[in-house]
Amino acid sequence: MKHIFKNLTFWVLTAIVSGVLLGHFHPEIALQPILEKPIKFSLYFSEFEIKTTFSELLSSLFISIVKLFICPIIFLTITLGIISMGDLKKVGKVGAKALLYFEIVTTVALFIGVVIANVLRPGDGVVTSEIKGGDISKYTKSAEVGFSWMKFFWDNATLQVLLLAIILGVALSNYSGRDKIVNMLAPISKKIFWALHKVMLLAPVGAFGGMAFTISKYGIQTLLPLAKLMVTVYCTMACFIFVVLYLILRTYKIDLLKFLKYIREELLIVLGTSSSEAALPSLMEKLEKMGCSKSVVGLVVPAGYSFNLDGTTIYLSMAIIFLAQVFNVHLDLQQILTIIGILMVTSKGAAGVTGSGFIVLASTLTAIKVIPVEGLALLLGVDRFMSEARAITNFIGNGVATVWLANNEGEFDREKMEAAFEG
Secondary structure, three states, X not given: OHHHHOOHHHHHHHHHHHHHHHHHHOHHHHOOEOOOOOEEEEEOOEXXXXXXXXXXXXXXXXXXXXXXXXXXXXXXXXXXXXHHHOOHHHHHHHHHHHHHHHHHHHHHHHHHHHHHHHHHXXXXXXXXXXXXXXXXXXXXXXXXXXXXXXXXXXXXXXXXXXXXXXXXXXXXXXXXXXXXXXXXXXXXXXXXXXXXXHHHHHHHHHHHHHHHHHHHHHOHHHHHHHHXXXXXXXXXXXXXXXXXXXXXXXXXXXXXXXXXHHOHXXXXXXXXXXXXXXXXXXXXXXXXXXXXXXXXXXXXXXXXXXXXXXXXXXXXHHHHHHHHHHOXXXXXXXXXXXXXXXXXXXXXXXXXXXXXXXXXXXXXXHHHOOOOHHHHHHOHHHHHHHHHHHXXXXXXXXXXXXXXXXXXXXXXXHHHHHHHHOO
C-alpha cells in the first residue's frame, strides 16, 4: 500500500476519476468563479493564461508552470546535444530524416482517417437540430486571413527556441573554449530537471481541474448525438497507435506496450489536462533515460510537436468527411485527394495557431467550397472530449518517432532501454 500511495500514476488516475465525479454531480462547484478576469503574461517568447473558474484555474495553473520549463529544457538539451555530437553533418542528417519521417507518417494518418470515416460513415443519420451548436465566428475570421508559414513560425515559441539552440550549438561546436560553456550549462540543466520533478508532483491537481471543467461545462449528455463520431475517432486513433506505430517500433524489435507502460504517468497527465505540452519536458527526460541520445531527443521531440501531429491529422480528415456525410455532400475521388493535399500542408500548422484545428478546418472547408463551413458549430460541443484522443496520439507518435530515429541513427542504447522498462 505504501508503494501505491507513493506512485504518481495512482494519484493522477484518482484525480481524473474525482474530476469526472465532481463535474458530473456538482458542476456548479467546478465552474465557480475564483478570479474576476483571466491573468495573462508572457515569458520565453510564449504567452500564458490563468483561467477564472475553479476547475480551469487548477488546470491552467499547472500547465502554465510546466510550460515555463519547455523553452529552457529544449534550449539546453539541443545545445548540449549538438556539442556532444560533434559531427555537424550528422545533425543535418538527423533533422532531414526527422522531417521526412514526419511527412510520411502524418500522410499515412491522413489516409487512415479518410478511409475509416468513409467505411464507418459516422455522419449518416445525424440530426443537426438535436446538436447544440456554438459560435465559430472567431475561427472563420482567422481562416479568412489564410495560412502563413511566417505567422506559424512567429506564433510557435518551440520552433523559435529550436532554431536558436541549433545555431548556438553549431557555433559552439567550432569554438575552442566550448568545454567551459558545457561545464557551465550541464549543472543548470540538471537543476532545471530537478525543479521539473518537483512541479510534476502537482500533476494530479492539473488533471483533476482539467477533467472537472470538461465534464461540468459540456456534460456527458452532449456526447449522445455525436456518439458514433466519438467512437469512430477513438477507434481510428487506437488503430493507428496499435497497428502503425506498433509496426514502426517492431522494425527495431521494441515492444510498444512496454513503451506505453514506461510513459504511463505522462499519458495520464495528457489525458487529464488535454494538453500534450503538459508532459513534453518529462517525455524528453524519459526518452534519454531509455537510451535515446540527447542530441536526437533535443532535435526530434520539439520539431515533432509542430510537424508530427498524428492525432490532429486523423481528427481533421475525419471531421471533414463527417461534415460531408451530415450535409449529404458527395465527395468524389478528386475532391478527397484535394482535401488530403490541403491538410498535408495546413495540418502542420495546427499546433501553432490559436484555436488549434478549428482554424485549419475552417480554412480547408473554405478552400474546397462544397461543405458548409457553418457545420463546424456541430463539432464545438464534443471537441474538448476528442482533444484527449488527439493529444495522446500526438504524444505517443512523437515518442515513437524519437525512438525510431535514434535507432536508425545508431544513437540508441538498448541496455538502458531494458533497464528503464524493468523500472
